[in-house]
Amino acid sequence: MTVAISHVWYWDCIIELIMVAILALISFHSYSIYKIMRENKYKWFSYSFFAIALAFVGRIAMNFIIYTHQIRRVVSGAVIATFRQTNASDVLWHYGLFTYRSLMLIGLLGIFLIITDSKEKKNWILMFYLAALTAFTSMQIPYIFNLSTAVILGLIFVKFAQNYIKHPRRSTFGVTAAFLTIFFSQVTFIFVSFNHSLYIAGEIIQLLGYLLLLAVYVAILRVR
Amino acid sequence: MLVAIQKAQGKIKPTHLMYKANLSHKLLNSYLGDLIKRDMAQELQVDKVHKFIILTDKGRDFLIQFRKIKEFQESFGL
Numbered sequence: 501m502t503v504a505i506s507h508v509w510y511w512d513c514i515i516e517l518i519m520v521a522i523l524a525l526i527s528f529h530s531y532s533i534y535k536i537m538r539e540n541k542y543k544w545f546s547y548s549f550f551a552i553a554l555a556f557v558g559r560i561a562m563n564f565i566i567y568t569h570q571i572r573r574v575v576s577g578a579v580i581a582t583f584r585q586t587n588a589s590d591v592l593w594h595y596g597l598f599t600y601r602s603l604m605l606i607g608l609l610g611i612f613l614i615i616t617d618s619k620e621k622k623n624w625i626l627m628f629y630l631a632a633l634t635a636f637t638s639m640q641i642p643y644i645f646n647l648s649t650a651v652i653l654g655l656i657f658v659k660f661a662q663n664y665i666k667h668p669r670r671s672t673f674g675v676t677a678a679f680l681t682i683f684f685s686q687v688t689f690i691f692v693s694f695n696h697s698l699y700i701a702g703e704i705i706q707l708l709g710y711l712l713l714l715a716v717y718v719a720i721l722r723v724r
Numbered sequence: 725m726l727v728a729i730q731k732a733q734g735k736i737k738p739t740h741l742m743y744k745a746n747l748s749h750k751l752l753n754s755y756l757g758d759l760i761k762r763d764m765a766q767e768l769q770v771d772k773v774h775k776f777i778i779l780t781d782k783g784r785d786f787l788i789q790f791r792k793i794k795e796f797q798e799s800f801g802l
Contacts, residue, residue, distance in 0.1 A: 533793050541802055615801050663801035671799035720795045724788055 512703050513563050516556045519710045523553035526717055541614050548610030555603035562596035598635055601645045605631035608652045615659045643690050650686035657683050674716035681709030725755055726764060726787050729779040735768070736777050759783065 527549035534542035609627045618624070638645035657679045664672040685706035692699045728744035729736050736744070742752045756777065759765040764783035768776040796802070 529796065533796060536789070536793065545800070545802065660801060663798075666801075667798050669798070671795060672801075675799050675801075716799055720792055720799060723792045723795045 512699075513560050515703050515707045516560050516563075518707065520553045520556045520560070522710045522714045522717070523549045523556070526713065527553060529717065529720075541617075544610060545614050548607045548614065551603045551607035551610065555600045555607060558596050558600045558603065562593055562600065594639065598639060601635035601638055602632055604649060605634055605645075605652070608649060608656065612652055612656050612659070615656065615663075643693065646686050646689040646692075650683055650690065653679060653683035653686055671716050671719055674712055674719070678709050678712035678716065681712060682706055685709060725752075725759065726779065726783050729765060729777055730784070730787060734779040734784075738775060738777060741777055 527546045530542050530546035530549065534540070534546060606628055609631055613624060613627060634644060634648045638648070657676065660672070660676040660679055664676045682705075685702045688698050688702035688705055692702065725741060725745045725747075728741055732740065732744070738752065738756075741747075741756075742749060745752065747755065756765065760767065762782070763780055764786055766778050766780055768778050770776060
């Protein structure tokens with residue numbers, strides 16, 4: 501019988517649902533711009549945000565398995581039935597975790613490749629291969645995922661910071677600050693294995709980052 | 725051109741538009757024809773001599789959309 505380690509905290513599902521909504525809004529907005537401008541970068545930018553949104557949807561579904569599914573039951577007659585149920589949900593949990601990590605890495609790498617104007621198909625293929633490899637490796641060494649996402653987010657932050665220097669305004673500052681905050685959340689998650697309460701801190705910092713993105717999005721909508 | 729018309733409170737003389745938009749007479753007529761065809765601007769003949777270019781609601785909406793796209797583009801460095 502396997503035991504999935506979970507954090508006894510249900511708020512991460514609600515927080516992640518908010519993040520899904522924010523990512524979906526930005527994704528749809530970028531796609532609507534693609535329909536007008538017909539420039540592929542807006543389409544791929546939309547897909548990247550959508551991939552991250554899907555990653556969080558998968559994670560919410562995964563967390564439900566941990567929070568709602570009874571893993572251990574001390575009833576002698578039902579032991580065999582419980583073992584089978586646990587086995588199925590454990591497989592689902594592992595596939596879900598791999599999918600979440602792959603989609604997250606692909607989404608973030610997509611954003612990075614688009615904002616750095618990388619048009620070479622080879623770069624995209626290489627990056628996505630590395631994303632899948634990292635997601636697979638992180639199944640054994642979990643902090644590898646958080647370390648990789650932190651590195652990608654750090655590079656994204658640097659690019660947005662350069663953009664802010666070029667166009668110093670509130671919206672560019674907002675985007676830069678948002679990705680810096682999300683970067684810090686991933687750095688926090690790296691140390692969760694040493695102190696489980698850092699998971700809550702990481703989730704809150706991550707939410708703050710996405711709320712900053714939402715503020716930028718709302719400001720864009722209000723442009724007259 | 726649309727911005728120039730909007731800055732002139734939505735109504736501008738063709739010659740003023742030519743100077744504000746920094747266009748030649750030929751180009752002005754070409755682009756203006758396009759805008760009128762797309763219902764973003766229209767001509768208003770006041771009398772036999774005076775003519776104005778008016779910004780339509782569609783032209784105003786297009787400007788708002790364009791500014792939002794530009795803001796999104798600059799915010800995310802696209």
